[in-house]
Amino acid sequence: MLEWDEYLATFGNSRPFKPLGRPVKLRLGKPIPKNPIMVDFHELPAPVFSPRVKEALEPLDIHGVQFVLADVKVKPDDVRPYWILNVYNWIACVDRGHSILSLFDDGGVLGVKKLVLDEKALSEIPLERRLVFCLRESLSTHVFHQSMVEKVLALKPEGLRFIPVSRWSDSAAFQP
Numbered sequence: 001m002l003e004w005d006e007y008l009a010t011f012g013n014s015r016p017f018k019p020l021g022r023p024v025k026l027r028l029g030k031p032i033p034k035n036p037i038m039v040d041f042h043e044l045p046a047p048v049f050s051p052r053v054k055e056a057l058e059p060l061d062i063h064g065v066q067f068v069l070a071d072v073k074v075k076p077d078d079v080r081p082y083w084i085l086n087v088y089n090w091i092a093c094v095d096r097g098h099s100i101l102s103l104f105d106d107g108g109v110l111g112v113k114k115l116v117l118d119e120k121a122l123s124e125i126p127l128e129r130r131l132v133f134c135l136r137e138s139l140s141t142h143v144f145h146q147s148m149v150e151k152v153l154a155l156k157p158e159g160l161r162f163i164p165v166s167r168w169s170d171s172a173a174f175q176p
Helices: 051-060 121-122 145-153
Strands: 003-004 024-028 041-043 047-049 063-075 079-088 100-105 107-112 130-134 138-144
Touching: 024 079, 047 051, 047 063, 051 063, 051 079, 051 145, 079 130, 107 138, 138 145
Parallel strands: 024 063
Antiparallel strands: 003 024, 041 047, 047 079, 063 079, 100 107, 130 138
């Protein structure tokens, strides 16, 4: 995982990030391995992609998505370019009747044991406006349409896998 190497309060809200005129600064998260392997995908928890994944997705002009250049400090003398996927397309579409959720007192989603999307809510949004989005109920949950998944997987990326919604939960990243 990666960490911010600078504080950016305006990153990750419901609108595009205003460029700084320079790359955003990131670093490896702790514990830092002696010989880190820099793959095609890392997390902030926002997705962070290698240039080759960005180059495959950016020409698609995906609604509500912005690629933000970041310099990742791997070692003091090794800084590499990556791209943060800033998703400001938030869609409320969790089927609360069929999902298994733990909730805050105010009804906000604290955790997800089983995720089911509300097909009716999604069908009311044109496909081109929901190719990539964050669940409004759980903003750290990024949803990629199958066509986007296929585009990325065609690259045979290292360090990246997609988990179908039907198998996704808060602990899915830790399961084979």
